[in-house]
Amino acid sequence: MRVSIKDIAKVAGVSHSTVSRALSGSPLVNAETKSRIQSLAREMGYSPDAQARSLVMGRTLTLGVVVTRLTDPFIAEIVQAIEDTAHEYGYSVVLASSSAESEREIAAVEMLHSKRVDGVIVTSSRVGALYQQYLDRLGVPVVLINSHREEQGPYTFSITVDNRHGGYLATRHLLDLGHDCVAYVTGPANHSDDLERMKGYCQALTEVGIEFQPELVVPGTGRVEGGEIAFSRLMDLKHPPTGVFCYNDMTAIGLLRAARVSGLSIPEELSIVGFDDIPFASYVNPPLTTIAQPISQMGWQAVKMVLALIGESSEETRWVSNVIVQGRLIVRGSSGARGDKKILSGGISS
C-alpha cells in the first residue's frame, strides 16, 4: 500500500540502507545510484515516515502550543506568528486548547508529552501549581507567553509584556488629558497580568498626586459582557469617572457598547483606553485608544527561544533569559481632553 524505503530498495535492487543514505544525500553513495534512487522515489510517490524517523533520531521537529481559546483574537494572532516562524525553521505545530479548564490543560500536556514534541509554548495561561509539575516533568523546553508562574523550572522561560508599564502609560495618558477621576476595570479574577496593570494604574495616580479610590476599581471578566456590566456600575457612582482604563480591548469594547446604548458620547463625556491592540481596536467607533502589545514579535521570539533551548539555533543557549517586552500607547478616537466638546471628525490617527 504505502511505499517505504524497503519497497524502493527492492525495485532498485539495493538494500534499504543504501536507499536511506541516497535520500538523505549522503556522500557515501555512488552519484549515479543516488540520482537513480531519488528519481525512483519520486516516481513511486515515496513520503518518509516522520514517526519512524523521529523514533530513531530522538527529535520530532514538532512544537506543542497550548492556548486557552483560539476565538480570542489576541491568541489567534500569536498562534499565527508561532506557526509562521516554526514553519520557517522546519518545525510543525501541534495545537491544544484548554478552554482554561485545568483538567483539559493537563490532558493537553500529557498528549504533547506522548507525542514527544521538542518544545512547548504556553499562551495566556495562569499556570496552576499542579499543572506546573507536569510541565517540569516534560523534560523539554517550555516558553510561557504572558503567563504567570510561581517559580522557574530548569527548562522554563517566559516572555511577557510589561503590564505594569503599560498600565502606567494608559493611565498617565488619561491624566495628561486632564482627567482627575480615572477608573480601572479589572480582568478575570486573580490574574497576575491584571494585578500588574493595576499597579501601573496606581503608580500613575500617585505620580501626579491623586489619591487612589477603591470604588473606582470595578471587576470585569476580560470579555465584552464584563465591560458592559462595569459601565453601569461606574455610572451609578456618586462621582462617575471621566476616564476609564480597561484591562483589555474586549472590556473596553463592552464599555463603548454600553455607552452607546445609554446615549453617552465617547470621548466627549467619557474617555476609554484599552489594552492589547487587537485588530478590531481600530475598527470600532470611535477607534480605540489602547496599549499595543508587539504580538507577532512575541510569537516569533517564543519560537526562537524554544529552538535556542533545544540547541537548534546556532546562537548560544546561554543567552536565553526571560524577556519583558514593552507595549506602546496608540492614541485613537476613544480618548480626548477633559471637557472637550468638539465633534470628532477626520481625527483618526493610525
Add this chain to the structure above:
Amino acid sequence: MRVSIKDIAKVAGVSHSTVSRALSGSPLVNAETKSRIQSLAREMGYSPDAQARSLVMGRTLTLGVVVTRLTDPFIAEIVQAIEDTAHEYGYSVVLASSSAESEREIAAVEMLHSKRVDGVIVTSSRVGALYQQYLDRLGVPVVLINSHREEQGPYTFSITVDNRHGGYLATRHLLDLGHDCVAYVTGPANHSDDLERMKGYCQALTEVGIEFQPELVVPGTGRVEGGEIAFSRLMDLKHPPTGVFCYNDMTAIGLLRAARVSGLSIPEELSIVGFDDIPFASYVNPPLTTIAQPISQMGWQAVKMVLALIGESSEETRWVSNVIVQGRLIVRGSSGARGDKKILSGGISS
C-alpha cells in the same frame, strides 16, 4: 533518561510484553501483577511513546488542519470547534497555515502526509488543481470546509454553507425594506463562494423584477480595506445605491468605517448587510445585519465526517455525503427601511 516499558519491565522483573499488556488492560495478565505494574508505571512517570505506538498500530489518532490564516476570526472559530470535537474523540490536531500561498499549501500537505495523520480538514481554500493531486495521493479522508474543488476525489467530501441562498436572503432583506438600488461588493477574485453569493444576489433581483446593473457590482478583497475602497467607488456613481450586500463581514465593516469618515449615517442613508456573523459583527456601530453561518456546527460536523470515513465512528461510513448547511439572516442595526430617518435607539436585536 526517558522511561520506556522495558525499564518498567526490568524493575518489575517481567518481560516488556507483559508490561505492554498490563498497561493496555489486557485480561491475559494476572490481576495482581497488572495493578503492580500500573502503579509502578505511575511512580516512574511513564508516558507512552505515541510515535512507536502509531508505527505498529497504523494510526496516529491525529488530524491535520489546513487553514489560510488564523487571524481571520471566522477561521479561528472553526479551528476551535474542530479542536474541541477532536479532543472529545481522543484525537489531536496538527495545524498548518498556508497564508493562501500555493507553495506553502503543498508543503503543508506534504508535512501532514509525513506525519501520517489519519485525516485532513481544509478550511476556506480554493483548492488548486496541483494541490488537488497531493490531496488525493494522501490516501486518507479529506473534508473541505467552504472550499471549492473542481472534481471529487475518492476520499474527499465537502461541507459548505449555501452561499447562493445566503446571498439571496441578504439581498431579499434589503429589497423588502424598500431599497430598489442594491449593490454587491465582491470578495477576492475568482473565489467560488463569491460567485455563488452573487448568484443569490441576482436571483433576488430578478424575483422582484429589478434589472441587474453591472456597475452596482464593485470589487472587494474580503478584507476591511477592500470595503473602504468599494465604498468610495459606489458613492461616486451617478445613482449611488441605498443598500449594499457585502461578500463578508470584514468588507461590510470597511464600508461602515468609510461611511463614518465621510459623514454618511447608517442605516438612515445607507443599509449594509454582511456575511459570516463573526463575533465582532454585533459589536460594531451600528451592529451589523448579516448572514450567520453555523460556524461551530461546521467544524464539529467536519470532524464527525472524517472520523466516520476513517471508520472510527460507530455510524456507517456509507451515510457520508457532501453537506450543505443553511445560513440564516440576523437583522441588526446596519439595515433599515428606505428613507427611514428615525434615530436608532435601543433597537438592537440579537
Add this chain to the structure above:
DNA sequence: CCGTCTTCTGCACACGTGTGCATTCACATC
C-alpha cells in the same frame, strides 16, 4: 604480485510498542 587505500554497499542493530505463538506451570479430571 602484494599490500594499502579509497569507494561503495550490505548486515545487523537500535528506537518503543503491540501481538501471534509457544512455553511453563498449576490444577482438575479420569
Add this chain to the structure above:
DNA sequence: GATGTGAATGCACACGTGTGCAGAAGACGG
C-alpha cells in the same frame, strides 16, 4: 499417575528509518 485444561508469561517478530561496522571491489604505488 497420565492427560487435558486453563491461566499467565516470554520469545520473536513487525512497524519504518538511521547508522556503525565490516567487507567487497577496485585503484594505485611499490
